Amino acid sequence: MAAKKISTVLSRSFSSAAAPPCFFSRVRGGGGQSRLISRYNTTLAAVEDPITPPVSVKYNQLLINGQFVDAASGKTFPTLDPRTGEVIAHVAEGDVEDVNRAVSAARKAFDEGPWPRMTAYERSRIIWRFADLLEKHTDEIAALETWDNGKPYEQSAKIEIPMTVRIFRYYAGWADKIHGLTVPADGPYHVQTLHEPIGVAGQIIPWNFPMLMFSWKVGPALACGNTVVIKTAEQTPLSAVYAAKLFHEAGLPDGVLNVVSGFGPTAGAALASHMDVDKLAFTGSTDTGKIVLELASKSNLKPVTLELGGKSPFIVCEDADVDQAVELSHSAVFFNQGQCCCAGSRTFVHERVYDEFVEKAKARANQRAVGDPFKEGIEQGPQVDSDQFEKILRIIRSGVESGANLKAGGDRFGTTGYYIQPTVFSDVQDDMLIAKEEIFGPVQSIFKFKDLDEVIQRSNNSRYGLAAGIFTHNLDTANTLSRALKVGTVWINCYDVFDAAIPFGGYKMSGNGREKGIYSLNNYLQVKAVVTSLKNPAWL
Numbered sequence: 246m247a248a249k250k251i252s253t254v255l256s257r258s259f260s261s262a263a264a265p266p267c268f269f270s271r272v273r274g275g276g277g278q279s280r281l282i283s284r285y286n287t288t289l290a291a292v293e294d295p296i297t298p299p300v301s302v303k304y305n306q307l308l309i310n311g312q313f314v315d316a317a318s319g320k321t322f323p324t325l326d327p328r329t330g331e332v333i334a335h336v337a338e339g340d341v342e343d344v345n346r347a348v349s350a351a352r353k354a355f356d357e358g359p360w361p362r363m364t365a366y367e368r369s370r371i372i373w374r375f376a377d378l379l380e381k382h383t384d385e386i387a388a389l390e391t392w393d394n395g396k397p398y399e400q401s402a403k404i405e406i407p408m409t410v411r412i413f414r415y416y417a418g419w420a421d422k423i424h425g426l427t428v429p430a431d432g433p434y435h436v437q438t439l440h441e442p443i444g445v446a447g448q449i450i451p452w453n454f455p456m457l458m459f460s461w462k463v464g465p466a467l468a469c470g471n472t473v474v475i476k477t478a479e480q481t482p483l484s485a486v487y488a489a490k491l492f493h494e495a496g497l498p499d500g501v502l503n504v505v506s507g508f509g510p511t512a513g514a515a516l517a518s519h520m521d522v523d524k525l526a527f528t529g530s531t532d533t534g535k536i537v538l539e540l541a542s543k544s545n546l547k548p549v550t551l552e553l554g555g556k557s558p559f560i561v562c563e564d565a566d567v568d569q570a571v572e573l574s575h576s577a578v579f580f581n582q583g584q585c586c587c588a589g590s591r592t593f594v595h596e597r598v599y600d601e602f603v604e605k606a607k608a609r610a611n612q613r614a615v616g617d618p619f620k621e622g623i624e625q626g627p628q629v630d631s632d633q634f635e636k637i638l639r640i641i642r643s644g645v646e647s648g649a650n651l652k653a654g655g656d657r658f659g660t661t662g663y664y665i666q667p668t669v670f671s672d673v674q675d676d677m678l679i680a681k682e683e684i685f686g687p688v689q690s691i692f693k694f695k696d697l698d699e700v701i702q703r704s705n706n707s708r709y710g711l712a713a714g715i716f717t718h719n720l721d722t723a724n725t726l727s728r729a730l731k732v733g734t735v736w737i738n739c740y741d742v743f744d745a746a747i748p749f750g751g752y753k754m755s756g757n758g759r760e761k762g763i764y765s766l767n768n769y770l771q772v773k774a775v776v777t778s779l780k781n782p783a784w785l
């Protein structure tokens with residue numbers, strides 16, 4: 246298939262300096278929606294003529310003990326371009342033996358190597374130098390991310406890579422501020438707590454935000470003095486290995502960070518069940534979360550943090566400015582092709598504004614700029630792979646069959662690759678599959694509600710509890726809802742605010758533990774109590 250040069254399409258380069266600090270830090274002003282619509286309404290770009298990505302694949306091997314190596318089996322697997330389904334590159338396919346090699350390198354680097362023995366300030370400086378290098382290489386990494394995943398290049402380059410840099414700088418700042426306490430105890434004892442690294446951290450990440458997930462996992466683990474083996478998602482192996490190479494250029498000792506690409510049931514399961522992995526952190530589906538938890542408990546009882554699925558409510562109250570609510574709820578569900586664990590995928594709208602909201606949500610979805618993610622101004626690229634594409638179309642069909650009102654979209658977009666039309670259903674009932682299943686796609690489901698007690702009960706009626714959005718200017722309503730909702734994050738008049746300092750994680754089957762912020766340090770530290778007997782102490 247003929248590919249256009251990106252330079253003919255991208256009229257300006259995207260500098261990380263211009264990046265906003267979060268996905269969506271505040272509600273757009275009243276004119277925001279019409280500005281966006283007029284900017285994008287020439288699009289629905291052709292997707293049959295893909296743009297050549299402005300990058301080539303340099304690294305396609307495993308990174309173990311500071312060296313690029315092939316898989317022990319010699320096997321590779323193809324990573325595919327979601328715009329076309331064509332092969333981008335063949336990547337080393339790590340499995341049990343490679344995980345064993347990587348864990349033993351990480352073990353040695355922890356037990357004998359310099360990393361936990363360096364001063365915390367030295368560790369901090371290496372992480373900081375890496376963040377500088379990452380920032381310098383924003384364009385290449387953003388292009389790899391878009392090529393492998395399908396997300397808009399502007400989103401990769403202006404939001405996600407800058408956020409990744411920010412996460413590493415945040416944890417570089419923590420490295421030399423981690424310390425225990427002096428604890429008063431009954432009796433003649435000096436009691437202190439030591440906050441020690443756990444050891445070898447095993448980490449398994451998904452494909453929806455490959456670099457951000459890399460930063461949420463690797464940043465706190467290294468800041469605390471642990472060593473790491475990270476398994477990337479088989480759909481998106483390219484960016485993490487590039488970043489890990491930069492980490493070594495920044496001075497990271499060999500064996501401290503090992504990257505294994507490969508599949509879940511082989512490489513992922515080997516990591517989760519490894520006897521020499523001291524801690525496991527996982528992000529992905531709830532079903533796989535259950536598997537890795539079981540593997541961890543059946544092996545060495547390693548502690549596990551889980552960041553899993555969601556079906557998050559976005560609640561539009563009766564006092565809402567409808568234009569603003571439409572815009573924010575649209576971005577809450579459609580951002581990243583809808584492939585967000587915290588997507589606001591259940592839009593609850595008060596009956597007083599419901600009809601107007603539905604018509605405007607439909608219009609906004611019809612205006613969404615879908616097309617080649619390397620094209621400027623594109624809001625939505627293809628879904629990550631054929632499995633996700635087929636699954637989403639299947640769930641959309643079930644929505645139609647179960648009697649929800651299809652207001653927009655409902656089918657694939659174009660004839661090539663894994664693009665899906667922005668889809669909106671109204672009149673959705675709580676017992677429909679589209680209301681319960683995590684769709685992980687560009688599908689908005691709109692529900693009508695009458696009063697707060699009802700919307701609280703319906704919002705909480707889910708096995709998930711990851712996040713919620715509330716749209717109101719009534720302080721009492723916001724306070725009532727934010728305390729009643731059983732979720733790990735509540736965004737009030739904003740959505741998807743992912744500052745490095747804000748903890749993120751789920752209630753119920755959305756997981757356990759928190760990532761980002763100070764809370765993530767606890768995942769990677771052991772607390773040791775040291776009790777020393779005192780002879781003739783001057784005071785107790």
Ligand SMILES: NC(=O)c1ccc[n+]([C@@H]2O[C@H](COP(=O)([O-])OP(=O)(O)OC[C@H]3O[C@@H](n4cnc5c(N)ncnc54)[C@H](O)[C@@H]3O)[C@@H](O)[C@H]2O)c1
Nearest residue numbers: 450451478508509510513514529530533553554586683685
């Ligand atoms: N919470 C999130 O951020 C998130 C991210 C991606 C996918 N999902 C959800 O998961 C669904 C399926 O996506 P998926 O198949 O890529 O997710 P997944 O849970 O299968 O994959 C996530 C990671 O787990 C690994 N994995 C898979 N099986 C494993 C096993 N048996 N042992 C150890 N590791 C294993 C994968 O290789 C990948 O690295 C999506 O439709 C979506 O609902 C959620």
